[in-house]
Amino acid sequence: xxxxxxxxxxxxxxxxxxxxxxxxxxxxxxxxxxxxxxxxxxxxxxxxxxxxxxxxxxxxxxxxxxxxxx
Numbered sequence: 001x002x003x004x005x006x007x008x009x010x011x012x013x014x015x016x017x018x019x020x021x022x023x024x025x026x027x028x029x030x031x032x033x034x035x036x037x038x039x040x041x042x043x044x045x046x047x048x049x050x051x052x053x054x055x056x057x058x059x060x061x062x063x064x065x066x067x068x069x070x
Contacts, residue, residue, distance in 0.1 A: 007036070007038060010036040010039075011036060011039055012061060012065075012068055014033060014034075014035050014036060014039065014058075015057070015058040015061035015062060016058075016061065016062055016065055017033035018032075018033050018056075018058040018062075019056075019058045019059050019061065019062030019063075020062065021033055041057070045057045
C-alpha cells in the first residue's frame, strides 16, 4: 500500500507540473516535465488532436488538485 501511495503521489505531482507547463517554442531552454519511469498513459486517455476539446487527463487532475489526496 505504501508503494501504491508513493506512485500515486508521483503521478499527481507529474500531472500538476504538466498542466502548468507552457511550451515556449523550439528555442526555449525549458524542458517538458518527464513522467515517472513506471507511468504509461492509458491508450484511452490519449486525446485526438483533431477533436474540438483538447482537454488532457493532466488538466483534469490540475483542476481537482485541492480535492485529491496524494
